[in-house]
Amino acid sequence: MIEVVGTGRLLSLQDRLVIADGLINRESMRSIAARLGRPTSTVTREVAAHRDEQGRYAPHRAHRDAADTRARPKASKLARPGALREYVVDGLSRKLSPEQISNRLKVDHPDDESMRVSHETIYQALYFQARGGLGA
Template identity: 40%
Template sequence: MELGRRGRKRQLDVEDAYWRLILAGVGTVEACRQVGITRKTGYRWRAERGGVPPARLAEDARSSRYLSLLERKRIATLRERGLGVREIARRLGRAPSTVSRELKRNMRPHDYGVYDADLAHARARETGRRERTGKLLRDAALRSLVQAKLELDWSPQQISAWLKIAYPERPGWHVCHETIYQAVYYSGKVA
């Protein structure tokens, strides 16, 4: 059975090296040459990020809470041998739910049931660094309530506590004060 192309794998280690060079003051063309990519790729990476390096942690600086590439390779090998989720988890020293969730999140229908550790690792890292839309940006009614209270000089702590008291039937509106601070910080205003 021939496997179809599953898309281009992100070269995250190469991309990290490229961004380290850019941050060190090396020009784009020279950075591309040093890491072994084309100028087109370098310019595409810069355009995708708006010229701002990604805020990814190096693999060794990541929390042990996340699966490492080595653990993903072990999952792939053990799965190839026909072992079940519980046995794979036992051998890795992880919870079975972690292994099960990893297989569900990082396998696609076009992978034909084959778990590719490198591809799964790239998918997981890409998912981890994507921008997420905040709750206040998604919910216009909540946003306008928070905005009105901010205009009355309420603190985010006061707004957070008030939302829990005023809307006990709407747990989706029970935002912590940090959510409000982040919305104000990242957008300059809540709206």
């Protein structure tokens, strides 16, 4: 058995090979996670996200897919024009904090999931604006 201590936040190819080896040997997710020094939920999510059509876990493909996903970050909800962005810009112009805006959205639009944004996303947009983007 390969004994590996998890290093860093992201799974390495070696980590994924240990997961595949554990699955082939019918180890529990908990046992595999312990060998990696990772939370069980990390291994469970990894396997669920990267099974093929036949339900098999392919570590090399999983590693490539994870790298591709990291290389293409999702655009911020506030980067696109629309009602959510207008609401946030209006709240900021009224000197509301990002936390207040985020909480207020839940009250003002309780049934509209598209009108949700975390305070962290608002802070990121403000940082981006200060660097020359997201005109308000």
